[in-house]
Amino acid sequence: MTDKFLAIDFGEKRIGIAVSDENKKYSFSRDFITNDGNLFNSLIRLIKEENISRIIIGHPLNLKSEKTVQTLKTEEFSSALADNLAKQNLHPEILFYDERFSSKIAESGIMNSGIKKKKRKEKGLIDSLSAQIILQDYIDKFKTYQEHS
Numbered sequence: 001m002t003d004k005f006l007a008i009d010f011g012e013k014r015i016g017i018a019v020s021d022e023n024k025k026y027s028f029s030r031d032f033i034t035n036d037g038n039l040f041n042s043l044i045r046l047i048k049e050e051n052i053s054r055i056i057i058g059h060p061l062n063l064k065s066e067k068t069v070q071t072l073k074t075e076e077f078s079s080a081l082a083d084n085l086a087k088q089n090l091h092p093e094i095l096f097y098d099e100r101f102s103s104k105i106a107e108s109g110i111m112n113s114g115i116k117k118k119k120r121k122e123k124g125l126i127d128s129l130s131a132q133i134i135l136q137d138y139i140d141k142f143k144t145y146q147e148h149s
Contacts, residue, residue, distance in 0.1 A: 003053035007135030016127030027135035058099030
């Protein structure tokens, strides 16, 4: 089975999720995961099912590239995720990726998509689309780097 990449847009209530295709060319948003007591079990199940080799976590820096309160919460989440994965003998590479503007791009994309207003108001839609944007940007840069190495 070919491995895939996973992107996570961490939030205090919801976790946006996106997974790459096996060729690592395209990203596909998935339903968000609720940030509750089952979070790590849900992520571990997804990581096993999708054969995830690399996890890209959106890193929320401010416009001056400085850490914020949300950055620290995201880093704590990443550390806890790594610990939970290690307990399951899973060791995908985990890295942070600049997520500035991903939510704004997602909101703009949703507004211009023709999705009905009621559906657009669903917060989880923005979270998952943000994860998809983060992953697609990472994939595009990753492919460019591979081509020039």
